[in-house]
Amino acid sequence: MNGGRTSRHFGRILVRAIITLLMVAVLNFFLFRVIPGDPASLLLGGARISVTAEQMKAQRQNWGLDRPLFPDQAVDYLSATLRGDFGYSFKFRGRRVADLIVERLPATIVLVSLAQFIAIVCGVMLGLYAGWRRGGAVDHIATGASLLLYSTPSFWVAMILIVIFSTALGWLPGYGAYSPGVSTRSLDQVLDYLRHLTLPVSAVALGLIGQYVVVARAAMSDVVTEDYMVTARAKGLTGGQMLMRHAFRNAMLPVVTLITLNLGYVVAGAITVEAVFAWPGIGGLTVEALNARDYPVLQGVFLLLGASIVLANLVADLAYGILDPRVRQ
Amino acid sequence: MTGSSQDKAPLLEVSGLSVDYGLKGVSSRAIDSVSFALRAGEAVGLVGESGSGKTTTAMAIAGLLSPNARVSGGQVCYRGNRLPIEDDAAMRPHRWSETSVVFQGAMNALNPVHRIIKQIAEPCMLKLGMPRGEATARAGELLELVGIPADRGAAYPHELSGGMRQRVMIAMALACRPSIIIGDEPTTALDVITQAQILKLLGELRSQLNLALILITHDLSVVAESCDRVMIMYAGRIVEDGTVAEIFAKPKHPYTRLLIDSIPNPANGKKMIRPIPGDPPNLVNRPSGCAFHPRCPSAMGLCATDVPSFDKFGRSRVACHLHRSSQEDKVAAHA
Numbered sequence: 001m002n003g004g005r006t007s008r009h010f011g012r013i014l015v016r017a018i019i020t021l022l023m024v025a026v027l028n029f030f031l032f033r034v035i036p037g038d039p040a041s042l043l044l045g046g047a048r049i050s051v052t053a054e055q056m057k058a059q060r061q062n063w064g065l066d067r068p069l070f071p072d073q074a075v076d077y078l079s080a081t082l083r084g085d086f087g088y089s090f091k092f093r094g095r096r097v098a099d100l101i102v103e104r105l106p107a108t109i110v111l112v113s114l115a116q117f118i119a120i121v122c123g124v125m126l127g128l129y130a131g132w133r134r135g136g137a138v139d140h141i142a143t144g145a146s147l148l149l150y151s152t153p154s155f156w157v158a159m160i161l162i163v164i165f166s167t168a169l170g171w172l173p174g175y176g177a178y179s180p181g182v183s184t185r186s187l188d189q190v191l192d193y194l195r196h197l198t199l200p201v202s203a204v205a206l207g208l209i210g211q212y213v214v215v216a217r218a219a220m221s222d223v224v225t226e227d228y229m230v231t232a233r234a235k236g237l238t239g240g241q242m243l244m245r246h247a248f249r250n251a252m253l254p255v256v257t258l259i260t261l262n263l264g265y266v267v268a269g270a271i272t273v274e275a276v277f278a279w280p281g282i283g284g285l286t287v288e289a290l291n292a293r294d295y296p297v298l299q300g301v302f303l304l305l306g307a308s309i310v311l312a313n314l315v316a317d318l319a320y321g322i323l324d325p326r327v328r329q
Numbered sequence: 330m331t332g333s334s335q336d337k338a339p340l341l342e343v344s345g346l347s348v349d350y351g352l353k354g355v356s357s358r359a360i361d362s363v364s365f366a367l368r369a370g371e372a373v374g375l376v377g378e379s380g381s382g383k384t385t386t387a388m389a390i391a392g393l394l395s396p397n398a399r400v401s402g403g404q405v406c407y408r409g410n411r412l413p414i415e416d417d418a419a420m421r422p423h424r425w426s427e428t429s430v431v432f433q434g435a436m437n438a439l440n441p442v443h444r445i446i447k448q449i450a451e452p453c454m455l456k457l458g459m460p461r462g463e464a465t466a467r468a469g470e471l472l473e474l475v476g477i478p479a480d481r482g483a484a485y486p487h488e489l490s491g492g493m494r495q496r497v498m499i500a501m502a503l504a505c506r507p508s509i510i511i512g513d514e515p516t517t518a519l520d521v522i523t524q525a526q527i528l529k530l531l532g533e534l535r536s537q538l539n540l541a542l543i544l545i546t547h548d549l550s551v552v553a554e555s556c557d558r559v560m561i562m563y564a565g566r567i568v569e570d571g572t573v574a575e576i577f578a579k580p581k582h583p584y585t586r587l588l589i590d591s592i593p594n595p596a597n598g599k600k601m602i603r604p605i606p607g608d609p610p611n612l613v614n615r616p617s618g619c620a621f622h623p624r625c626p627s628a629m630g631l632c633a634t635d636v637p638s639f640d641k642f643g644r645s646r647v648a649c650h651l652h653r654s655s656q657e658d659k660v661a662a663h664a
Binding site: 228236 | 426430
């Protein structure tokens with residue numbers, strides 16, 4: 001393992017990441033324009049006053065949508081994106097896309113990373129235990145439940161949670177992030193925020209737990225049958241020592257890959273759940289932008305998502321290299 | 330019984346050991362009434378084809394029977410004490426401290442994510458209670474002992490060749506100064522030259538440390554090079570037991586004779602291998618009488634109905650009806 005080879009390796013990874021992002025940017029441009037619907041008529045058509053064809057045309061001209069898609073619009077978009085200019089929103093008139101995203105991002109990051117944390121801790125532990133004691137009661141229950149959760153759409157889980165805990169029992173709020181009238185800058189506000197956070201976090205976490213249980217269990221049940229586990233037993237190790245010293249780290253290899261890849265979704269991992277709970281995050285913004293065919297906002301959000309997934313892949317490569325000496329070449 | 334007339338009391342005594350495997354309600358007998366003794370420092374080869382019970386015998390001795398195995402008869406005594414081979418937890422103190430196993434290290438028997446020095450030091454820490462520094466120092470010495478420079482200890486298993494990994498496996502087996510080492514096909518995945526080196530190393534360590542060795546293999550030539558005694562297993566039973574010299578010069582059991590005939594030996598001008606006809610026996614539905622009779626060129630009517638007894642002839646034993654009459658003479662002489 002010499003420096004020259006390592007830096008060349010990283011150089012290759014970096015070039016690949018940049019190419020991927022460029023392709024994401026190009027695809028984003030065409031993807032949303034393929035969707036039927038016209039931003040101008042969607043924006044103006046909903047107005048109470050009648051809009052003339054002239055006004056509609058002026059609006060399109062204003063947004064630059066009257067020019068040919070290729071090369072004019074596409075080249076403009078790409079060159080602006082490369083300069084770091086993501087443009088202005090159609091729907092939220094006059095607002096910069098970058099500002100909109102930065103404004104909405106913290107709510108999503110809080111929601112998804114909290115849900116990921118809970119899902120990782122519960123799901124991985126449960127999955128590893130189920131794989132270690134394969135065929136036991138915990139295994140049967142955990143595998144069954146996680147397959148059910150894994151295959152259930154999280155927006156549906158979200159609605160069920162609202163029906164039970166918000167509508168029927170009235171324990172927790174099922175809408176938004178803050179209650180109106182709660183004094184700002186106080187413990188009350190923090191508690192209010194946490195109460196609003198509970199159901200959305202649960203909905204996202206429940207959807208993720210299944211995935212972690214399934215992967216961790218499969219990894220552990222593979223490890224249990226490996227020859228080096230027989231060696232560990234022959235060495236006179238106790239069950240606990242075999243688990244902690246020999247099985248755990250090997251079983252974590254695929255799990256860590258999954259965790260790091262999922263980190264990419266922290267910026268936009270809960271679009272449907274956010275929509276159900278009217279959570280003021282990127283997900284809600286995406287749905288609003290989609291309904292208005294707000295191309296610049298959609299392009300911005302998806303580029304951000306693409307970038308964070310590319311970054312997560314990079315981290316996964318590095319993390320795997322640290323955990324598994326065999327890929328440290 | 331066996332070995333009572335020997336100069337040294339046996340280190341290990343297996344008597345009438347039978348082990349069954351239960352699988353989905355069907356039980357099959359993996360080993361049946363296996364009896365033998367092992368003296369300190371002795372090297373015994375355990376030879377047989379796949380499914381003959383050689384690995385089950387060895388794993389029973391090491392206390393490594395799988396959870397679906399059941400000991401249905403007999404016992405294993407170590408230094409005169411009966412081993413609780415069916416009790417996983419009770420066998421733990423015995424493992425590695427008294428009996429260690431050299432697995433096929435060339436394959437996956439070493440943990441891929443830990444440095445080899447750590448894997449060798451582990452039993453020193455956990456079983457001998459050494460502090461980390463002392464255990465690591467001992468692991469370094471063990472590496473030197475098997476011919477690997479101690480500074481290679483920082484390597485991971487995948488960075489070593491198959492032969493080196495096998496040496497690491499041997500160093501690891503020596504960690505707690507056991508008196509018995511079981512070699513579970515330790516040279517199977519290696520090329521011939523590496524195989525010879527590993528066998529030589531095992532032989533040297535054995536005389537240096539007065540280790541008893543049980544070498545499991547399906548390769549008689551490996552046994553000829555490195556063992557004092559051979560036990561031939563067929564369908565879960567020992568069919569012949571004798572010194573290497575006796576067995577190779579005058580095999581008594583037809584199966585042993587056919588096994589020796591199937592070793593290619595270009596030096597003798599014997600270029601063609603003579604395979605043994607027929608298929609390995611089905612253990613769930615084993616043949617009646619002598620399990621080898623359907624494949625045996627010398628089978629008689631008696632062989633299909635009566636199980637041959639395992640009789641003593643001087644220093645060797647054989648279970649075959651062909652050698653019955655002489656056995657009766659012996660019994661008469663003794664009486």
